[in-house]
Amino acid sequence: MSDALEWIETPAFVVRDAVVRRNIAAFQSYCDRQGLALRPHVKTHKLVRYAKAQIEAGARGITCQKIGEAEVMADGSIDDILITYNILGPEKLTRLRALSDRVPRLSVVADNDTVVDGLSQVFADADRPLTVLVECDTGGRRCGVQTPAEALALARRIAASAGIRLGGLMTYPAAGGASDAAAFLSQARDMLLRDGLDCSVVTSGGTPDMWTAQSGGVLTEYRAGTYIYNDRSLVQRGTCGWDDCAGHVLATVVSTPTPGRAVIDAGSKALSSDLLGLTDYGHVLGRPDIRITGLSEEHGVLAVDPARPLNVGERVRIVPNHVCVVSNLFDRIWIEHADGMLEEAAVDARGRVT
């Protein structure tokens, strides 16, 4: 651990900038080779600076999940934003309309008539129509129309509605479900095109399967978020290695009550309880023999080999199970630059729940 990290108060979220830059470049390069537009999801970092870095590296624009995130990114002059969310209700629609005046290329998704009709109503008198993609459930079992025929029906409704225009198709597939997604999307795209509808964007996403993003051949665009920092869940899947993990929780051992137990000052309010199918709550870098077996809100309990104990006051770097939620738990983070310099930074869009 570099000396500079010895004086930061813990728990802290530390981001290694050089790894971030390498991760951005590597996946951009993959997408460029595949002829895929890349539209990174900012939910992971929630930072204007890294959204800009992703665009400067060649990304088409960014993805947001909430209007609040998009508002922060618009404040940072990001001009191409896809919000992959059904937006409804008068307050949110009013905010979306206001956002569209600031973001030249703004698009959203819809998977039902209520959402389409709400968007159309509020954009009916807009100078520029809002682009709407049809969200398809290709196996992820979250939102989305269930069949290509339903996608066609909703696409027709969008195309026929005032104030909005059809942009194409969007999915968030199940992990490992790229081929199912490709089959669904190919069929739906063909139905749209046969119907004379626009389907210029076919966008899928997800870091777990990002290195086979274009295997189905139908996608025009890919959305990935976690790849910028990576995390333990992605190492376990084989998507990346520990050296590719840019986001670390720095914690201090505050207690060693027994020879086999150490307690750190990072609990579920720093690491989150997300398991993502894993056992335990994170990976202690350089100490694969240590297990993080339990979290309470402000304590993490570590099982250690009594022959290789940790000492009170000792610090550990942890790769969290799921880095996207960790980013959202810290108001301020530390960016560790390649030269070892540490810079404190506010997490611009942290906590933008609406």
Place this chain on the structure above:
Amino acid sequence: MSDALEWIETPAFVVRDAVVRRNIAAFQSYCDRQGLALRPHVKTHKLVRYAKAQIEAGARGITCQKIGEAEVMADGSIDDILITYNILGPEKLTRLRALSDRVPRLSVVADNDTVVDGLSQVFADADRPLTVLVECDTGGRRCGVQTPAEALALARRIAASAGIRLGGLMTYPAAGGASDAAAFLSQARDMLLRDGLDCSVVTSGGTPDMWTAQSGGVLTEYRAGTYIYNDRSLVQRGTCGWDDCAGHVLATVVSTPTPGRAVIDAGSKALSSDLLGLTDYGHVLGRPDIRITGLSEEHGVLAVDPARPLNVGERVRIVPNHVCVVSNLFDRIWIEHADGMLEEAAVDARGRVT
């Protein structure tokens, strides 16, 4: 649902003030009858206003887990604070020393020599000694000395150290472990007293077992946090009923992709992934037939009976599994007063991780 709640943007955290007041009064009354001092843990609400309400109702002071929480409470003029945490490292010790100048009755805990020595060093020249309690592991398997004999040894060290004074014993017991805790604490207290040491405070805590707090007879003080809001985990344990749950996540149905599935705009960044041993991610009030079967960051997936569907745009109130972490995910919450009036409030100590 009251009409006033129809226009709040979702997801939102809504706190029913009348239920809060009732929960505060009920447990204060129990402690008064048992002759127990009550020292509520503010980690659950993180609000100065409710800390003050707890003290006005008769609480001795408050409990914090982090110096950052205590600093916010000191800003709110709370003058009796116990930080139940091993505090170490130069930055935190400096902050603690500064805090002690603002908080007339400040106490902390320690379970090891390193922490005791650090406290002593930084308080050696203080006008008023810092009160330190010995943290005991009575079965909770987190921090704490392991035996009454270890408690005595550490108590002696505290009593012999400059700048600090021994206050007594502290534990956070295992759920259901009150009698084990009482046995440990009785023995340790007797050893301290026989040694001529001060043991005027014997403090335990935990909402799950709060209604049998004094069953062991040894405690002078009880710390509970969650009881102010309550949550699904406590209903499942039988500690309270649904009507005693003051903290609700208000969410909107954004999609109904299949007859048996509804998707809401509250995911793990609103409800958290905490399970606390439960199945599913919360309880939909008034609809026990609905299950919240999955969360991604910004979506919750509900299994609904197709014969009793939810509609897009419909709102639900959810009692979360673990309300303390939910409180920490919202910068601002809505307090629903008894007359139906809604007041927006900042969560004063949200995100104070250090």
